[in-house]
Amino acid sequence: MLNLDYFKGLNERQKEAVNYLNGPLLIVAGAGSGKTKVLTSRIAHLINKNKAFPNQILAVTFTNKAAREMHSRVSKIIKNKKIGISWMGTFHSISAKILRKHAKAVNLNYNFSILDQDDQIRLIKNICKGEGLDTKKISPNFILSIIDKWKNKGWYPADVITKGNDKLEKEFLKIYKIYQEKLTDLNGCDFGDLILHCVKIFEKYPDILEIYSRNFKYILVDEYQDTNHIQSMWLNYLASCHKNICCVGDDDQSIYSWRGAEIKNFLEFDKIYKDTKIIRLEKNYRSSQNILTVASKLIENNNNRVGKNLYTNSDAGELVSLDCYRTGKDEAIGIGDKIEKLKEKYSLNNIAILVRAIFQTREFEERFLKINLPYRIIGGTKFYERAEIKDSISYLKIVFQNQDDLSFERIINVPKRSIGETTLKQINEFAKKNNCSLEIASKKLIELNLIKPKTKQGLISLINLIEKWRDDYKKKISHVKLLQIILDESGYSKMLKDKKDLENEGRIENIKELLNAMKEFDNLESFLEHVSLATSIDQDWEGEKVNLMSMHASKGLEFDVIFLPGWEEGLFPHQKSIEEKGENGLEEERRLAYVGITRAKKIATISFSMNRFYQGDWIDSLASRFIDELPLENLKKSNLFNNIEKEDFEFNQDFEYENEINSPGWLRYQKRIK
DNA sequence: ATGAGCTAGCTTTTT
DNA sequence: GCTAGCTCAT
Numbered sequence: 001m002l003n004l005d006y007f008k009g010l011n012e013r014q015k016e017a018v019n020y021l022n023g024p025l026l027i028v029a030g031a032g033s034g035k036t037k038v039l040t041s042r043i044a045h046l047i048n049k050n051k052a053f054p055n056q057i058l059a060v061t062f063t064n065k066a067a068r069e070m071h072s073r074v075s076k077i078i079k080n081k082k083i084g085i086s087w088m089g090t091f092h093s094i095s096a097k098i099l100r101k102h103a104k105a106v107n108l109n110y111n112f113s114i115l116d117q118d119d120q121i122r123l124i125k126n127i128c129k130g131e132g133l134d135t136k137k138i139s140p141n142f143i144l145s146i147i148d149k150w151k152n153k154g155w156y157p158a159d160v161i162t163k164g165n166d167k168l169e170k171e172f173l174k175i176y177k178i179y180q181e182k183l184t185d186l187n188g189c190d191f192g193d194l195i196l197h198c199v200k201i202f203e204k205y206p207d208i209l210e211i212y213s214r215n216f217k218y219i220l221v222d223e224y225q226d227t228n229h230i231q232s233m234w235l236n237y238l239a240s241c242h243k244n245i246c247c248v249g250d251d252d253q254s255i256y257s258w259r260g261a262e263i264k265n266f267l268e269f270d271k272i273y274k275d276t277k278i279i280r281l282e283k284n285y286r287s288s289q290n291i292l293t294v295a296s297k298l299i300e301n302n303n304n305r306v307g308k309n310l311y312t313n314s315d316a317g318e319l320v321s322l323d324c325y326r327t328g329k330d331e332a333i334g335i336g337d338k339i340e341k342l343k344e345k346y347s348l349n350n351i352a353i354l355v356r357a358i359f360q361t362r363e364f365e366e367r368f369l370k371i372n373l374p375y376r377i378i379g380g381t382k383f384y385e386r387a388e389i390k391d392s393i394s395y396l397k398i399v400f401q402n403q404d405d406l407s408f409e410r411i412i413n414v415p416k417r418s419i420g421e422t423t424l425k426q427i428n429e430f431a432k433k434n435n436c437s438l439e440i441a442s443k444k445l446i447e448l449n450l451i452k453p454k455t456k457q458g459l460i461s462l463i464n465l466i467e468k469w470r471d472d473y474k475k476k477i478s479h480v481k482l483l484q485i486i487l488d489e490s491g492y493s494k495m496l497k498d499k500k501d502l503e504n505e506g507r508i509e510n511i512k513e514l515l516n517a518m519k520e521f522d523n524l525e526s527f528l529e530h531v532s533l534a535t536s537i538d539q540d541w542e543g544e545k546v547n548l549m550s551m552h553a554s555k556g557l558e559f560d561v562i563f564l565p566g567w568e569e570g571l572f573p574h575q576k577s578i579e580e581k582g583e584n585g586l587e588e589e590r591r592l593a594y595v596g597i598t599r600a601k602k603i604a605t606i607s608f609s610m611n612r613f614y615q616g617d618w619i620d621s622l623a624s625r626f627i628d629e630l631p632l633e634n635l636k637k638s639n640l641f642n643n644i645e646k647e648d649f650e651f652n653q654d655f656e657y658e659n660e661i662n663s664p665g666w667l668r669y670q671k672r673i674k
Numbered sequence: 675a676t677g678a679g680c681t682a683g684c685t686t687t688t689t
Numbered sequence: 690g691c692t693a694g695c696t697c698a699t
Binding site: 061062063064065066090091092093114116117191192194195223226255256258259356357358359379382413416418419420421422423454455532533534535550551552553555556571574575576577592615 | 675676683684685686687688689
């Protein structure tokens, strides 16, 4: 039976939000106001009231993590009922699911591959080469960003209107056109296409749209402030029948405009949907009064916002610390020392350091290794983006989908098979001329005896192996076993084992982890789908470790203790952000600061240093302008300078400071090395 | 085909 | 200071 307790833990506003079921609803949910609770309760309520079957509810998030979280929380409320909310997922995963069913409508096969950014760049580079474009003058990254923008606007190449005589733009459009053609040939699509193709299908085939728009009686959207134009269109189509769309978001936490997010969608929601009910959740359940006040006062400096008044019943709590250090290194030492003291009261897992740019974690890592303070870094290089993982997956993909040229190209000479640039070019040209896949082209070239003996041998062995693996796959060998076979027979394992350095050991570990992760899936197909849409396998939260991450990555998380180092002009707000987007960029940086501060439940510490070793040089830095915007009465300022004369400092940067010797971490380090 | 050596550029990165 | 990505020599 259903667990009806879900209503008890809600405040009046939250109850209203859960209860208001019919018609468009916009929930303006401040930081820590319990929006996930509202969303999950709402889903439970819909099911409980028999308003809809679980499969008639569409719940969209941006991240897999958020989707998982929502899933597990709903399952907890709806005990015993064995129902999956089948349409709960990210924009991309739900789009992929729809697209697999109707792939033919956009000239794809149901088993199309999904390209990640790496694949996209390689494809663009290829096209540029073919078109004689200098990739040094125009970076493929830039071209890709233009194409992405077009896709976000909902434009296929034919829809793009170029401005009169902008030659460069015309060039980009040409590349876009070829790019889309190539994708079709590859039987693949990129992340943008997943959503764009869906929208185009909805537009062109009302009968298909009807299946979905009729089915989705209720739609819920998380982090609505981060949607872009095409996602908003996508939602409009799906909500067109019942118009029961409930979007939750916080304009103050919109920090992904550089990925195409438009706060406009959020701010103008009630213009798109008539009779929109707006509910504000302004009671904060997370932070102490001091923390909340500091964050609120800061964000008040933004002009472009709905404006809200967060309040809390919590105690004033500790003042927010504002620490000034002499150098970045001192900052790392100081924060390390503070954590040493705090860890008696708080679990390390509940302490986080949030930085603007991920390279800033280095200084902390160095220090923490030295004092033996365990830490984990969240974000950084994504698991599935690691070379060895991508190689493994490319092998699997080429077995599964024989048109996947990108995968074929990736592994053709990994491990080395004496197949170099020239041969690859030859294969590519042959494939282009005969309109076939690279694999077929290779076979033909071998038959025609057009390849040098040594290279030929390598190529033949690869092709035979691929065919053998396809046989294995048909024989229903488990996908885990299949990858093991592939890695052994291709010589990949041997390649890693032969190269004995630290990095390669890590690679072998990663592959083991991959094999482990694969076990969670029933078959190759579902695993590959997961891989295409996921970026990381679940971080291990095991053990007691301090968390290091970017402020972006911290959105949606909370910790007892938060450190916010590096609040210096140029670094935060970041120079580039202001240069590129002016006032809007600055406001987004300020929202980022707001997100950072509001992650803290009990203790927040902001810091900056006067000197920083940055990009190979010592630079004098200025405290961030955001620091001037913080309310003094909620702050506790300290200068954590060392008692060392300036001369000493300049003569010897690596001087071991006296106070360092007394720090707990340093003492333990001394013990350890004895 | 492959590795050494040099140069340019350096945010954030849900999918 | 670091590193990715390219050129050039082997």
